[in-house]
Amino acid sequence: MRRTILSGLLLGVALLAAGRAAAAPLKTEVRKAGIRRGAAVKPLPREQAKFSHAPFQGGDCGVCHQNNDAKNPGPIRHKSINEQCFECHDDVRDVMTRKYQHVPAKEACTDCHNPHNSTEPALLAEEMVLVCTKCHVGIKNQVVTAKVRHAAVTTGKKCSNCHNPHAANVEKILIALPFDLCVNCHSKDGMTSDDGKVMTNYKKWLEENKVWHDPVKAKDCSACHRTHGGDNFRLLVAQYPSQFYAPYEKKNYALCYGCHNDKVVSVEETTTLTAFRDGSKNLHFVHVNRERGRTCRACHEVHASKQDHHIRDGVPYGPKGWVLKIGYTKLPTGGSCAKTCHDTKTYNNKTLTSAAPVKN
C-alpha cells in the first residue's frame, strides 16, 4: 500500500516536472508569510559574527536606542524602524524614491538585515539566497529543480548581481534592463555554460552583427531566457530544438511561437504569412515541416546577424561543429541560396507563380 502511495507521489512529481519543461513561468509564487517581520533582531554571540554594525561594535547603543547603555539599551529612538536606519543611511531613503520598491525594504529594514551583527555581508540575517527565497518560494523551486542552472544566481553578489533588493527604476527591481545586466558578464571569450559548452561573447557578436532580433533590440533577454534556472538548454523559457535536424512538432518550437505565428510553418500555401515563398509555396513549410526538418537555427541566427531576417552566414553542422555556409542572397523578387545544403535555388515572392529553376 505504502509502495503504491509512493509510486503515485513520484509519478505526480514527474508529471509536474514534465509540465514545467514546456515553459517555466516568469511570475512565481511569493509567500509573504516568509517575511521575518518581528523576528528576533538580537545580536549573535560575538564569536559567531563575522560582520558587526559600527555602533554595536563600538558599544554606542545610544546611536539607535534610547539609552546609551549596553545592559539596558531600551527601545529604538524612532517609532519606525526605517526612520531609525535612515538617520545614518539617508542615501537609502533616496534609493527608496525609485519607481519599483521592494515591499520589505519599504516596510522594515530588519525584514532582511540584523541591525547588530551577522555572519553575512551587509548584515543580512542569513545567507542571501536563503533570505530572498523565504518569500520567493517560486524562484526557490526554479533554482532547486532546474536542470540547467545559472551561475549568476549563486555566485558573486548572488541575487543582487541583477536585483537591487531595495528599489530600482526597472521592473522586478532589476538594477538595469536585462540586456545591460546579461552582457555585463556575457562579454568574455571562453565562458562556459552549465554543460561545459563555450558560450558566445555577446558584446563582440552584437558589435559585429548589426541586425538584432527584436528582443535583443528591446534589451529583453528574459523574453527568451529564464534567468533563475530552467529545464531547457541555454535557460530557454520554452522548447526549441538544439540540433540542425528535428522532426517537426509544434510543441518543439514553443519558444519561437511565443511571438511568431506557427502558421508560418504549418500552412503549405500562403501569399501573406511569409516572404520566404516561391509563388504561394511556403518554403518554411518545405524546410521545417517534415520528419527530417531543418530547425530554425539552420538558417536563422537568433541573436544577431549581418543579413536581414536574421539569416546567418553559416551554421555549425555535424559533431565537430564544421561551419556550413548558407550562401543566401536577397534578390529584388525574392532570394537565392547558393549550393551548400542543396543546389542553388531561387525563389520568387512577387508573383503567384514559381521562379524558374536555376541550373547549376
Add this chain to the structure above:
Amino acid sequence: MKTPRVVCCLVGGLLTLIAAGPLVGRAFANVSVGEPIENFELKTLDGQVHAVLGKNAVANVVVFFRPEQEHSADALKEMADCEKVFASKPVHWVAVVSDSWEPGVVRTFVAESGIKMPVLIDQGDVFYGKLGVKLHPTIGVFDAKRRLTAYEPFRQINYCDRIKGRIQLVLGEITEAQFAAIENPARSETRSETGVSRRHLNFARQLLRVEQYDKALAEVDKSLEVGPSADAYALRGQILAAKKKCPEALRAFDAALKLDPANADAIGGTKTCGR
C-alpha cells in the same frame, strides 16, 4: 581642398554612428514608423462595428494579440492597467484578433485579462495582412493623423512603462528626452561614494550627540576622505569645539565657510569659539 575633408568627416561620422548600434528595421512588415494607415471598420466580439482608429482621438493604441499565448495574456493584463491611467484622456484603444480563433476562446481569454477596450475580429486577416503583422503580441501607437508613431513588440520587462511613455509622447505630455529616460532607465545601484560619505557624516553626528567625540572625529575624517564638503568641515569644527579645541575648530569652520560661506553650522560654531 576643404570641401572633400568636410565630406570625409561627415561620411566618417555617419559611418561611426551606424556602426555604434543595431540597424533599425521596419516596424510592421508593410508600414514603417511615420507612415499613415487606412482606417478600418471591423466587427467586435459583441457583433458591433468599430473603427480601428478613433475619430477624435489624439492617440490610438492597437493591440494585436493571440489567445492561448502566455505573452499575449501578459500583455493584455498590462494593458488593462495602462487603459485605466488614460481613462480621461483622448486615447482610443482597440485589441485586434484573427478570426481564425473561436469566439468563445477569445472571449474567455479577454475576460481573464481585464481589458475594457473593444476587441475587433479581423475577418480573413485582412487588417493583419495590410499592416504585415508578424508577431504577437504587438502594439501599434498611431497619432490623430493615422500615422504610426511607435511599433512595440512584446517585452517581458517595463512593457507597460514603455507603452505609457509612447502614448504620453503622442499626447505631448512628455518630451523625447523624457521618453529616452523611460527607454534606458538609469542604473539602480544602492551604494555610491557620496552615499557612503553621507553615512559617515550622519554617524558622526549621532556619535557627537552621545558625546563620543573621538569616534565622531574619526567618522568625519572618513567622510572627508571620500570628498570634502562644507557640512563635514563644519561638523568637524563642532566636535573639536565640544572637545574644547577652539583653535583647531576655527580652522575647520574656516574650511567649511570657504566651501559654503552661508553654512549655518560653521557660522554658529565660529561664534561659539568666540570669534
